[in-house]
Amino acid sequence: MTTPLIGIDIGGTGIKGGVVDLASGALLGKPLCVATPRPATTGPVAEAVALIADKLSASSELAANSPIGVTFPGIIKQGIVLSAANMDKSWLNQNISALLTNRLGRAVEVVNDADAAGLAETHYGAGAGVSGSVLMITLGTGIGSAFVVDGQLVPNSELGHLEIDGFKAEARASAVARERHGLSWDKYSSLLQRYFLHLEHLLSPELFIVGGGISQRARDYLPKLQLRTPIVPALLLNDAGIVGAAFNVNQQKGRTGVSDHHL
Incomplete structure (x- = not known):
């Protein structure tokens, strides 16, 4: 236990x-x-x-x-x-x-x-039970990312900084960018389509998970995306960071094989 x-x-x-x-x-x-x-x-x-x-x-x-x-x-x-x-x-x-x-x-x-949120979602949330690679993207002030392969985190992926059409992705496709530029859901979805197609081409994950506060509006944009890869909203919402932080320290403890008192 x-x-x-x-x-x-x-x-x-x-x-x-x-x-x-x-x-x-x-x-x-x-x-x-x-x-x-x-x-x-x-x-x-x-x-x-x-x-x-x-x-x-x-x-x-x-x-x-x-x-x-x-x-x-x-x-x-x-x-x-x-x-x-x-x-x-x-x-x-x-x-x-x-x-x-x-x-x-x-x-x-x-x-x-973002890595913590990805760990939480892949082990307890929308990515639980999915083998292979899972890519979580958080849409907020910027764009965060977490890349998890067979349950193991590839840390610090920072995929919001990918350049697309001469701009950092998060400058155009973050949730804050949508609000700043007054984009309709159709226009915003077209930007997300470009971004996720690029990610799909580079990494070919088994599943995309979309997090951040805007994931609660997933019905307004996710159905408009046309990808080979399934894409779903995150489930753990505001608890994901807390859960992922605890999961990560437990995983590190198990990996090193030391006691709680001497981690």
Whole structure:
């Protein structure tokens, strides 16, 4: 039986966390949320994460000093922050995993936020049970991506930065770009068609999953897309980052074969 773990999702506007039942991917109780500090520098953000972790640690479902999974909106490589578009630039080149491990006094594993959502969807959501490669695309302020092959994450894919017709894809096809340019659903769908056809040509996934807040309007655009690859909306919505963060730290723990106390 897998012991539940804490997942914490750091976002540009809010930081939320919950205790995750890793057997089902469900949250045990309501998530906790605080506003992301402004400016979103390392110290205040770490304190906000610690506040949520401390409150969630009171849950009787958790093992003492169990590791914590955290997401961050940027490229993370071996614990180092390599981009921070919606966070303060003080995060760049910081070892966020070490910083949070030191502040919380327990092992912390950090993963890119879109990657966490992709892990959650492929193991508990719209991609559960699908073999081969699954590509999740999140349409929001920009375009995030997560590429998962036979359950294993290929990290930091950043496919929103692909250039199409001379522009970064997210400059034209993100949810915010649709609003900014006042695009009809038909016009927006044509841009998404171009983008997903390009992804299909490059990667030939078994399944596309579309996440982000706009996935709740999937009926307005997904039926208009003509692809070989099935494309479906995400299921876990706002919980995906929390669930994926907890799943990732549990996966890393299993891979290294160390105890919760010494991850």
